[in-house]
Amino acid sequence: MLTLTLPDGAERQVEEGTLPRDVVGSIGQRLLRDALAVEVDGDVQDLITPLRKGGDFKVLTAKHPRALDVLRHSGAHILATAVRRLRPDAKIGFGPSIEDGFYYDFEVDEPFTPDDLARFETEMRKVIAESYPFIRAEVNQADARKKFADDPLKLERLAEFDENEIISTYTDGPFIDLCRGPHVPDTSHLKHFKLLHTAGAYWRGDEKRQMLQRIYATAWFSKEELEAYLHRLEEAKRRDHRTLGQQLDLYSTDQRVGPGLILWHPRGATIRNEIENYERDLIIRHGYELVYTPHIVSEKLFQISGHLENFKESMFGGVDVEGASYRLKPMNCPGHICIFQSRSRSYRDLPIRYAEFGTVYRYERSGVLHGMLRVRGFTQDDAHVFCTPEQVPSEIERLLDLVHEMLETFGYPYTIELSTRPEKALGAPEMWRSAEQTLADVMKKRGQEFTIDEGGGAFYGPKLDFKLIDAIGRKWQGPTVQLDFNLPERFELEYTGADNAPHRPLMLHRVLVGSMERFVGGLVEHYAGAFPLWLAPEQARVIPISDEAVEASKSITLRLESAGVRAHLDDRSETLNYRIRDAETLKIPFMAVVGKREAASDSIALRVRGAGKKQEVMSVANFVAMIVGQIEARALKP
RNA sequence: GCUGACGUAGCUCAAUUGGCGGAGCAGCUGAUUUGUAAUCAGCAGGUUGCGAGUUCGAUUCUCGCCGUCAGCUCCA
Structure with a gap:
């Protein structure tokens, strides 16, 4: 008998080998409908794997982060199910859940194309709609070899099982995989996912082995989470230093x-x-x-240090200098x-x-x-x-x-x-x-x-x-x-x-x-390219509104420069809007706009990067003091 | 290095089945003098990454090289 302790402290005695499904069902039918997996003594297992040990017993529904891993792993099987339907030639590798999603590796003669990806996704939605239950079976080595006779990668994995190790398979509809589990009850639970991209991946991560085709996907419990994730990818793209590095001329x-x-x-x-x-x-x-x-150093030094022994493949080739070999230093x-x-x-x-x-x-x-x-x-x-x-x-x-x-x-x-x-x-x-x-x-x-x-x-x-x-x-x-x-x-x-x-x-x-x-x-x-003041390549841009303010603007720029501020004057014959936009695009922290009124009163209208129209008129002296103070403080904002 | 995709003006992208390479922005010239995120007009800008091949004809098809991107392996 095993003793299960429920979250409310209640204890249940069940026979070893009982299915978690039956335990959950006895707690409540509603709960059974929502249950994706259970956690027993800290380990996640699915509803159809016999209980082998007792301990704290928790039902994992779609609210639980650990259930998400299970769902994603099932997602990988659903992907493989779809791929096998459309590309029966594909040999299956491994398909685990990963951070934010899952992938599955296939060995194919013809690599997948982006069009394939769209077709696979459509096919996955069919598999999901067909709502196949995940069925677990424990098999012996000989039976397993028969089942995976056409999947050399699975056979290789099978050969590694110990004699008394349990070999389990999971089936969803037409697809069977050698898999430890756990899985969600059926394919209909995967709702919010997206296939992202394909890539080559070495079989078992070994660059000496053949390269498989990997399909990456993301999956979430809710549409909102999926959208938030895709948005996060967009955000990362928006911040990409290669794009910004070019835009900002870095x-x-x-x-x-x-x-x-x-x-x-x-x-x-x-x-x-x-x-x-x-x-x-x-x-x-x-x-x-x-x-x-020095940057270039006699090779002898790296013999002593051991770099030539341990780091050679990362070092640039020797340069011959009067018969002695020199190397660019790697450290x-x-x-x-x-x-x-x-x-x-x-x-x-x-x-x-x-x-x-x-x-x-x-x-x-x-x-x-x-x-x-x-x-x-x-x-x-x-x-x-x-x-x-x-x-x-x-x-x-x-x-x-x-x-x-x-x-x-x-x-x-x-x-x-x-x-x-x-x-x-x-x-x-x-x-x-x-x-x-x-x-x-x-x-x-x-x-x-x-x-x-x-x-x-x-x-x-x-x-x-x-x-x-x-x-x-x-x-x-x-x-x-x-x-x-x-x-x-x-x-x-x-x-x-x-x-x-x-x-x-x-x-x-x-x-x-x-x-x-x-x-x-x-x-x-x-910083998404918006560097804090002390690091900003250009710290302030002085923008005269019209020619009448150019003289005053020149002198303001000069005062900033002599206070050690990286300031530039933009007196191009463009509209004010154009020049403001240009400065915003370059993510310059401060814009000092100078019109007739400011010129007459030795002041500027300050526009802060990203703050839009909100502006403040201040004396040039105060502006210089403020900006110098923030530079010295290495303030993070603006 | 490996798998796949991509490479056209400074940048972002077009160019029917192989048939005279275009646009917007940036740049230059001029007009415009602007009150808080793109004023208007004109001009200029290219051996289509490089090199072969197929073809009457190649940005387009084939091969090789170089580079970039997504990963794998590796890592500051």
């Missing part, structure tokens, strides 16, 4: 230069320069020293280490913190390049801290302060992940454990919340990853801090301790923005 790439190499236009360079200036001041305040290291650490080793170091010198906006080049495969976010040449705001093991906690604390201050300035909420020892790792497990413990303790002490990514560390040490959350809720890779036990060994780093004996320091690698290219690309999307 950057470009050029076939003649080569893919993945960014040309920073003046407006983009202004943003980057502001960030670099800000960060330079910030890190100097936080105890860093700036260094510069800045070896250079910083050489500076550390340029003289003997005492424990009194530690910690040493070297920082550099170091431009690195990495060979990325052509298919992964993406605007500014994934490139082949980029500048890291890189730093390396050389310290004793005892200094690690205080260094981490300093870093948490630094990161917090910086991310607040850009208006990013963030979360932290602690990544621990991976399977292949360097150094003694005790060393790892103590390092991980140190990191965790520092954060706990500060009341800093974090999650643990088990086994996600680099092979040479554990790390902290900061994940940024942007204005539309997407996560971005933010600052990272990595402890390194490896490079100090490889380079045989030493300092002289108080005991006059040599000791090995520890290294901390850390970046804040990571890559300037990626960070600025991310900021474009975060």
